[in-house]
Amino acid sequence: MPKMDIIINLSNHHIHVNHEDLEILFGKGHELTKTKDLIQPGQFACAETVTVKGPKGQLEGVRILGPERKETQCEILMSDVFKLGVQGCPVCESGQLEGSFPFEVIGPAGSIKKERGLIIAKRHIHFDIETAKHFGVSDKQIVKLKAGEERGAILLNVVCRVHPTYALECHIDFDEGNALGITSGAIGEIVQC
Numbered sequence: 001m002p003k004m005d006i007i008i009n010l011s012n013h014h015i016h017v018n019h020e021d022l023e024i025l026f027g028k029g030h031e032l033t034k035t036k037d038l039i040q041p042g043q044f045a046c047a048e049t050v051t052v053k054g055p056k057g058q059l060e061g062v063r064i065l066g067p068e069r070k071e072t073q074c075e076i077l078m079s080d081v082f083k084l085g086v087q088g089c090p091v092c093e094s095g096q097l098e099g100s101f102p103f104e105v106i107g108p109a110g111s112i113k114k115e116r117g118l119i120i121a122k123r124h125i126h127f128d129i130e131t132a133k134h135f136g137v138s139d140k141q142i143v144k145l146k147a148g149e150e151r152g153a154i155l156l157n158v159v160c161r162v163h164p165t166y167a168l169e170c171h172i173d174f175d176e177g178n179a180l181g182i183t184s185g186a187i188g189e190i191v192q193c
Contacts (some may be wrong), residue, residue: 004135004190006125008147009039010177013076015050015062015093015105016069025050025107032066033061039169040126042067053104054118056085067170072105073097073117077175081120091120093159123176125161125190126166135190138162145170147188148180154191 022030026048030032033047046064052074060078081089089101101118104111125145127137137143139162145155155172170188177183 004112005187006145006168006170007039008145008172008177008186009184010180010182011075011121011173013052013059013062013074013080014065015052015072017072017105018070019026019068021072021105021112021128022064022068023138024110024112025105026136027109030109032064032068032083032121034066038065039167041165041167043158047129048107051106052118052127053106054084054086054101055127058106059083071095071097071117072112072114073100073119074103074105075119075121075173077173079175084118086118088138089118089120091127093120093122093124093161094119121171122159123155123170123172124172125168127160127162127168128166129164131168132160132162137190144191145188146191147172147186148182151179151181153180158190 034044036045036152037049044066046066048064052059052062086101097116100116102115103118104113137160141160143158145158
């Protein structure tokens with residue numbers, strides 16, 4: 001059986017924006033300002049932040065991740081649900097926005113009310129095709145991931161996402177990482193796939 005260790009990185013709440021919304025939020029002709037490359041090829045953190053508003057409250061300083069997307073979406077933590085007042089916000093894969101929650105985005109140049117796009121991201125592992133073959137997993141397969149030491153646990157319902165441009169990396173959010181007592185860079189292991 002191949003070694004099943006995978007680096008785990010923690011995601012905070014963040015937002016992906018489309019071109020039209022970026023110009024409303026930051027002004028005509030504005031382009032995203034890259035501050036740091038992420039592990040996934042072509043993905044990067046931006047200098048730009050926005051305020052995300054729900055029915056009962058708001059989150060300030062929500063970082064934009066680039067590049068621009070076809071559709072604006074915001075990924076929040078389960079603990080953000082109470083602050084925003086969005087009980088019932090769905091847990092789903094990034095980009096699967098059917099049935100997602102409405103929200104408002106406020107930038108320095110304007111604001112937008114979105115009819116959908118607010119989600120809690122499913123925990124997932126990115127694989128390139130060769131690495132997926134090595135691990136014996138396929139796209140959309142659900143696996144279990146063992147993570148953490150003293151407060152460690154086995155996470156259920158971890159989605160495998162396989163694509164030629166991906167790099168091997170697991171994403172869970174800060175709530176999950178805190179519960180497991182881990183930080184970004186921890187090592188997890190796929191079990192019972």
